Amino acid sequence: MKINIQQVITELAKPIVEDLNYELVDVEFVKEGANWYLRIYIDKAGGIGIDDCQAVSERISDILDEKDPIEQSYYLEVSSPGLERPLKTERDFIKYKGELVEIKVFQPIDGKKIFEGELVGLIDGKIVINQEGKTLEFEKNKVAIVKRAVKF
Known part of the structure; x- marks a missing residue:
């Protein structure tokens, strides 16, 4: 059975993001060129800053190291979804x-x-x-x- 990485990461990240008073907007796991990227998009009223991204990145990085749900190497990116983000949910x-x-x-x-x-x-x-x-x-x-x- 193939594991849906995005779903697994969403389940791991959501409680962390919400505990820090942010909204988990989206999770992407994509290959670009030779590299894999795990992108986690967060939001809050008033917008997201670099300190917000760093706080979430540090907490999520710890749980990813502990649970190790992704086999291959990847880059973790935490960012704002931007003003023109797609509406999905x-x-x-x-x-x-x-x-x-x-x-x-x-x-x-x-x-x-x-x-x-x-x-x-x-x-x-x-x-x-x-x-x-x-x-x-x-x-x-x-x-x-x-x-x-x-x-x-």
């Missing part, structure tokens, strides 16, 4: 309700693959936005990515 759709989002779909809809609007929410498996007074719904499984659209 139901909690994300609740948290960012009312904010401007960008939706990219796999297949064009009326010749378009990118849509922008105010997030209404995730309702019955559909991502719902308000675009200039018009409600648009997208089947979640047909959406490549949903992220906050940050305007400067």
Whole structure:
């Protein structure tokens, strides 16, 4: 049986991150070139700083050394998900309700693959936005990515 590294790391990291009063946003375990990277994304109200990342990294590094769930060597990175992070969980759709989002779909809809609007929410498996007074719904499984659209 193949072990899902991301799931194992999520289960190990979540209590540590929450104990430090942060939110565990995502865990990635990816190979880039010859190297493997374990990336843990954290967030908190007001944003994440370097000291926050260091505190989480030190605590998670200790538990990873103790449990040793990953066979190959890897680099551990702890960081903020950034302003334009993808919305993935139901909690994300609740948290960012009312904010401007960008939706990219796999297949064009009326010749378009990118849509922008105010997030209404995730309702019955559909991502719902308000675009200039018009409600648009997208089947979640047909959406490549949903992220906050940050305007400067």
